[in-house]
Amino acid sequence: MATIAVLGGGYAGLRTVKRLMHDKVDAHIVLVNNHPYHYESTQLHEVAAGTKTSADITFDIREAVDHRVDVVIDTVVSIDRENKRVILEHGEPLAYDYLVNALGFESETFGVKGVKEHSLSFTDIDSAVAVHEHIERTLANYATSHDENDLHIVVCGAGFTGIELLGELVHQVPRWTKQYGLPEGGMRIICVEAGKKILPMLPEDLSTWAVDFLTKHGVEMHPGTAITEVKPGVVIGGDLEFHANTVIWTTGVRGSHVINDSGYDQKRNRVVVGEDLAVEGHPGEFLIGDVSAVPDASSGRLYPTTAQIAIAQADAAAANVAALIDGRPTQPFVFKSVGTVCSLGPHEGVASIDMLGHWKLKGHKVSLVKKLVNDRSVLELAHVKEMLASN
Structure with a gap:
């Protein structure tokens, strides 16, 4: 049985695992994360300001995934791509047949002194x-x-x-x-x-x-x-x-340093991937989320890295891994944004929504939209009880 290693328990990694299980992919799935919990990274600013606690935006990863998924709590040091092994800080190297790398982001200083x-x-x-x-x-x-x-x-x-x-x-x-x-x-x-x-x-x-x-x-x-x-x-x-x-x-982020440490051809620890999200020359290796750079076929520009696109990438990567296991061709990643919601504190915000028409919203009503977006991501990544617990 093939082994699929999924690195990172953020939006992209956790969604990949859940999609693989939902589609009943015949493989041994291993999820590696450096913490036993998932956190809603789009709400970290609320913890930083003190309007929410860490408990408000976290849930246990093991409770969120199927019991058949092996969850390894360890830190990824590097990826031995030649030998298809993930080098871990504490545990033995993890051998894989297929890899979905969703290791997330780090702060970007842009070389500014101090x-x-x-x-x-x-x-x-x-x-x-x-x-x-x-x-x-x-x-x-x-x-x-x-x-x-x-x-x-x-x-x-x-x-x-x-x-x-x-x-x-x-x-x-x-x-x-x-x-x-x-x-x-x-x-x-x-x-x-x-x-x-x-x-x-x-x-x-x-x-x-x-x-x-x-x-x-x-x-x-x-x-x-x-x-x-x-x-x-x-x-x-x-x-x-x-x-x-x-x-x-808060000037910006770059992908995980593991990308550079593993010898990828990268810029700001992001790798330009193929249309099916695989790394050039490595058809069974997919990069998604903050470690990937995905060109928009219509404009040629790179998509911005957001939780919305990370979840969409996860669905595409999971489907393409399943296709490779079944001997089918992979499919290109297609993305259409449903809009942008920007909160301005717990009760205000602005939003541009492209769903059932185009909507431009501002003020109190945006707080409800933001809550629905957050609840939906928790619902899709975990279970109803985590969504209810966060309210």
Whole structure:
């Protein structure tokens, strides 16, 4: 019996396993993940801001998959592609016949000096919790330090994650002000972004509404300001300096370092895959999610890496693995986005939905859409009880 190794228990990896089991693929399936739980990575910013706890966005992987799937809790060190083995940090090498690599993302510094040493980022549960704890600790410290920089938060980057984080932070300001006895209006939340346009993936009226919402709630937006260095308590962008004792880096992500360590032809730890998501020259090896770069056949541009496309890739990769096992030809990956939902705290947001027509939404109604999207992903990846437990 063939062995299918699936690396990573995020959206793409877990969805692949569930699809393989649903389609009753005749193979031994092994899922490798470095934690015993799955976390909703699209909600990490809520944990970082403290509007949700880690328990709110996690569930046990073993309870979510079929008992016939072997779940290995270990860290992938590298992939010996020549000999078809996954090298693990603690366990014996895992031999495979087919590989679905969905190892996920890491923070991208773009080579900016001081980022690693003097800023915080969140790419998993532990780092998101660390950001939250740092914010709370720094705000509490103001009572004795009287250092106004304890009340300042600089968010570096106004991409999707940065904007959603800002929405959660402004929601928390009234609570923090009351809890820590802070001066009214004393907190400053500053966003520094190299690009001149915020949320370019959304229609202009929605991106404008989102920026207006944040500025009305006190966020100081600085688009068109490329960050050149981060020093202790200072973010430098050209001739400007932004002082804060909490600096959060959200400028972008790259794929897992395992990609580079395993000798792939890659850029930012992403590999351009074939139309069926397989690696060139390795027909039984599929890369999906944040470690893959998938060209859009109609435009030639690469698709953005999102949870939505990761789940669609997982379905395609699982179907193509099954096809290879059955001796059938693989099929090209086809993707059509159903839209974009951007939350601005627990109760507001903007959304552009392409389903049963085109819908542009803003305000309170978007929070319901966001909840439905989150619940649907949990429902598809796990079971109803995890969805209910998260409410």
